[in-house]
Amino acid sequence: MTSSGIVADIKSRLPIVELVGETVALKRAGSAYKGLCPFHAEKTPSFIVTPDRESWHCFGCGKGGDVFTFLMERDGVDFREALTRLAEKAGVELSAQSAREDRRRRRLREALEAAIAWYREVLLRTPQGERARAYLRER
Known part of the structure; x- marks a missing residue:
């Protein structure tokens, strides 16, 4: 199920x-x-x-x-x-299947959280993110 x-x-x-x-x-x-x-x-x-x-x-x-x-x-x-x-x-x-699904979802969530943290760092703390920061300031 x-x-x-x-x-x-x-x-x-x-x-x-x-x-x-x-x-x-x-x-x-x-x-x-x-x-x-x-x-x-x-x-x-x-x-x-x-x-x-x-x-x-x-x-x-x-x-x-x-x-x-x-x-x-x-x-x-x-x-x-x-x-x-x-x-x-x-x-x-x-079932064991729902436990496996839960572990899979947890791993996906952790990967998404890591990606979010990385993109946030790029946006806020790198020269490459300056163009995006300038755009956001103008809005």
């Missing part, structure tokens, strides 16, 4: 209302649920969970997302850790 397939499988097995409801006292409001945002102090509920879209959003602090971003925000973990925790909770097995 692809990474996107695993994510979709987890989302289908873990209703967002149940996951968020472990942390936030939710009350039904039409087709959505409202509660106090767990990410900032508030007295009036501005935190909305929309089961039809499997999403959440806080109109107070602007944060929002799906079950993965909620767990990442709540527990301060990265996507891979959120994926592992939610897969376990949903009873979805993470």
Whole structure:
């Protein structure tokens, strides 16, 4: 199963209302649920969970997302850790293939970050970057 397939499988097995409801006292409001945002102090509920879209959003602090971003925000973990925790909770097995995909993506990200750093250095600190710097100053 692809990474996107695993994510979709987890989302289908873990209703967002149940996951968020472990942390936030939710009350039904039409087709959505409202509660106090767990990410900032508030007295009036501005935190909305929309089961039809499997999403959440806080109109107070602007944060929002799906079950993965909620767990990442709540527990301060990265996507891979959120994926592992939610897969376990949903009873979805993470295959060795998804671990290989994750390592491949990590290597690609590291290569991109190295390229970004190199181009930044060329732009800001070399004579070759002067023409581009002059152009940017004029804009």
